[in-house]
Amino acid sequence: MEVADKITKVFRSSVDTSSNKYLMVPIFIFFSLLIFAMIRSPIIISQSGIGSAIILSAPLILTTYALTFIVMAGRGGVDLSIGPFMGFINVSSIQLYAHGYLQTSIGWFIYAIAMGLIWQLFYALIVVFVRVHQL
DSSP states (O other), X not given: OHHHHHHHHHHHHSOOOTTSGGGHHHHHHHHHHHHHHHHHOGGGGSHHHHHHHHHHHHHHXXXXXXXXXXXXXXXXXXXXXXXXXXXXXXXXXXXXXXTTSOOXXXXXXXXXXXXXXXXXXXXXXXXXXXXXXOX
């Protein structure tokens, strides 16, 4: 009981600024989901489990890197179409693989880059000629 009282005093006596309160919810959600995943499947904390998690999250990480330049350019813009477009590239590439068109990793890479270039060109033409405000 004495340890709990000491912890309570420390948290009550600490400076409670509102600048870091917003971080508590995502941190709590992250750790609660991590604990739930470890209870459901203990293999996630093994070497192969962590490797699989990194491999599965690689497209999302690369997409986040792609958005970094848009955010750093200023003007507060974020390309909101990147999520559905990432899903489109994934589904269409799997369909092309199933029909035998994409068989090598170089083919996958060229397909993804080409689709990204075509989509961004189309999006740029809409912004320039139709005068739709970029998101």
